[in-house]
Amino acid sequence: QVRLVESGGGLVQAGGSLRLSCAASGRTFSVYTTGWFRQAPGKEREFVAAIIWSGASTYYANSVKGRFTISRNNAKNTVDLQMNSLKPEDTAVYYCATRPYIGGRLPNEYDYWGQGTQVTVSS
Numbered sequence: 001q002v003r004l005v006e007s008g009g010g011l012v013q014a015g016g017s018l019r020l021s022c023a024a025s026g027r028t029f030s031v032y033t034t035g036w037f038r039q040a041p042g043k044e045r046e047f048v049a050a051i052i053w054s055g056a057s058t059y060y061a062n063s064v065k066g067r068f069t070i071s072r073n074n075a076k077n078t079v080d081l082q083m084n085s086l087k088p089e090d091t092a093v094y095y096c097a098t099r100p101y102i103g104g105r106l107p108n109e110y111d112y113w114g115q116g117t118q119v120t121v122s123s
Helices: none
Strands: 002-007 011-013 018-027 033-039 046-052 059-062 070-075 078-083 092-097 117-122
Touching: 002 092, 018 033, 018 092, 018 117, 033 078, 046 070, 046 078, 059 070
Parallel strands: 011 117
Antiparallel strands: 002 018, 018 078, 033 046, 033 092, 046 059, 070 078, 092 117
Protein backbone atom coordinates (compact mmCIF):
# COMPACT_ATOMS: atom_id res chain seq x y z
CA GLN A 1 0.00 0.00 0.00
CA VAL A 2 1.08 3.58 -0.69
CA ARG A 3 0.12 6.40 1.65
CA LEU A 4 -0.07 9.92 0.22
CA VAL A 5 -0.32 13.19 2.10
CA GLU A 6 -0.83 16.52 0.31
CA SER A 7 0.08 19.90 1.75
CA GLY A 8 0.51 23.48 0.65
CA GLY A 9 -3.02 24.51 -0.23
CA GLY A 10 -4.53 27.81 0.82
CA LEU A 11 -6.12 31.06 -0.25
CA VAL A 12 -4.40 33.22 -2.84
CA GLN A 13 -5.36 36.14 -5.05
CA ALA A 14 -5.64 35.76 -8.80
CA GLY A 15 -2.22 36.01 -10.39
CA GLY A 16 -0.52 34.61 -7.31
CA SER A 17 1.35 31.35 -6.74
CA LEU A 18 1.13 28.29 -4.54
CA ARG A 19 3.29 25.21 -4.23
CA LEU A 20 1.64 21.91 -3.38
CA SER A 21 3.56 18.93 -2.11
CA CYS A 22 2.66 15.24 -2.06
CA ALA A 23 4.60 13.02 0.35
CA ALA A 24 4.53 9.27 -0.25
CA SER A 25 5.26 6.45 2.16
CA GLY A 26 4.82 2.69 2.22
CA ARG A 27 5.39 0.65 -0.94
CA THR A 28 6.80 3.57 -2.90
CA PHE A 29 8.93 1.25 -5.02
CA SER A 30 5.69 0.23 -6.77
CA VAL A 31 4.97 3.79 -7.92
CA TYR A 32 5.73 4.56 -11.57
CA THR A 33 3.60 7.64 -12.18
CA THR A 34 2.39 10.27 -9.72
CA GLY A 35 -0.40 12.55 -10.81
CA TRP A 36 -2.19 15.61 -9.55
CA PHE A 37 -5.93 15.91 -10.01
CA ARG A 38 -8.45 18.49 -8.88
CA GLN A 39 -12.14 18.59 -8.18
CA ALA A 40 -14.25 21.72 -7.97
CA PRO A 41 -17.70 21.71 -6.34
CA GLY A 42 -20.26 20.12 -8.59
CA LYS A 43 -17.66 19.02 -11.13
CA GLU A 44 -15.92 15.78 -11.92
CA ARG A 45 -12.38 15.13 -10.82
CA GLU A 46 -10.00 16.19 -13.58
CA PHE A 47 -6.39 15.58 -14.49
CA VAL A 48 -3.90 18.38 -13.85
CA ALA A 49 -0.38 16.98 -14.26
CA ALA A 50 1.67 13.80 -13.90
CA ILE A 51 5.31 12.76 -13.70
CA ILE A 52 7.03 9.39 -14.02
CA TRP A 53 9.39 8.08 -11.33
CA SER A 54 12.58 9.26 -13.07
CA GLY A 55 11.20 12.72 -13.76
CA ALA A 56 12.08 12.26 -17.44
CA SER A 57 8.49 12.60 -18.61
CA THR A 58 5.82 15.01 -17.50
CA TYR A 59 2.24 15.50 -18.63
CA TYR A 60 -0.05 18.50 -18.27
CA ALA A 61 -3.66 19.38 -18.88
CA ASN A 62 -4.01 22.10 -21.52
CA SER A 63 -5.67 24.36 -18.98
CA VAL A 64 -2.53 24.52 -16.80
CA LYS A 65 0.26 24.14 -19.35
CA GLY A 66 2.74 26.98 -19.05
CA ARG A 67 1.48 27.95 -15.59
CA PHE A 68 1.98 24.79 -13.51
CA THR A 69 5.15 22.74 -13.13
CA ILE A 70 5.34 19.25 -11.65
CA SER A 71 8.59 17.94 -10.18
CA ARG A 72 9.76 15.15 -7.89
CA ASN A 73 12.42 14.48 -5.31
CA ASN A 74 12.95 10.73 -5.06
CA ALA A 75 15.28 11.07 -2.08
CA LYS A 76 12.39 12.59 -0.12
CA ASN A 77 9.61 10.65 -1.89
CA THR A 78 7.82 13.88 -2.71
CA VAL A 79 6.15 15.27 -5.82
CA ASP A 80 5.52 19.01 -5.98
CA LEU A 81 3.17 21.09 -8.08
CA GLN A 82 4.26 24.70 -8.54
CA MET A 83 1.25 26.75 -9.55
CA ASN A 84 1.81 30.23 -10.98
CA SER A 85 -0.52 32.81 -12.50
CA LEU A 86 -3.43 31.27 -10.64
CA LYS A 87 -6.96 31.97 -11.82
CA PRO A 88 -10.28 31.76 -9.97
CA GLU A 89 -11.14 28.72 -12.10
CA ASP A 90 -8.19 26.88 -10.53
CA THR A 91 -10.15 26.79 -7.27
CA ALA A 92 -10.63 23.16 -6.26
CA VAL A 93 -9.53 20.41 -3.93
CA TYR A 94 -6.24 19.09 -5.27
CA TYR A 95 -5.35 15.42 -4.91
CA CYS A 96 -2.22 13.46 -5.66
CA ALA A 97 -2.45 9.87 -6.79
CA THR A 98 -0.15 7.07 -7.92
CA ARG A 99 -0.18 4.18 -10.35
CA PRO A 100 2.33 1.42 -11.18
CA TYR A 101 2.34 2.17 -14.92
CA ILE A 102 3.46 5.01 -17.17
CA GLY A 103 1.19 7.95 -17.92
CA GLY A 104 -2.50 8.05 -17.15
CA ARG A 105 -4.94 10.96 -17.28
CA LEU A 106 -8.08 9.33 -15.92
CA PRO A 107 -8.84 9.06 -12.19
CA ASN A 108 -9.78 5.38 -12.48
CA GLU A 109 -6.27 4.61 -13.78
CA TYR A 110 -4.77 5.49 -10.39
CA ASP A 111 -4.63 3.17 -7.42
CA TYR A 112 -3.80 5.28 -4.36
CA TRP A 113 -5.04 8.73 -3.42
CA GLY A 114 -4.30 11.34 -0.81
CA GLN A 115 -6.94 13.16 1.20
CA GLY A 116 -6.68 16.37 -0.82
CA THR A 117 -5.77 19.96 -0.11
CA GLN A 118 -7.99 22.98 -0.78
CA VAL A 119 -6.83 25.69 -3.16
CA THR A 120 -8.94 28.83 -3.35
CA VAL A 121 -8.14 31.63 -5.78
CA SER A 122 -9.96 34.90 -5.21
CA SER A 123 -10.67 37.35 -7.99
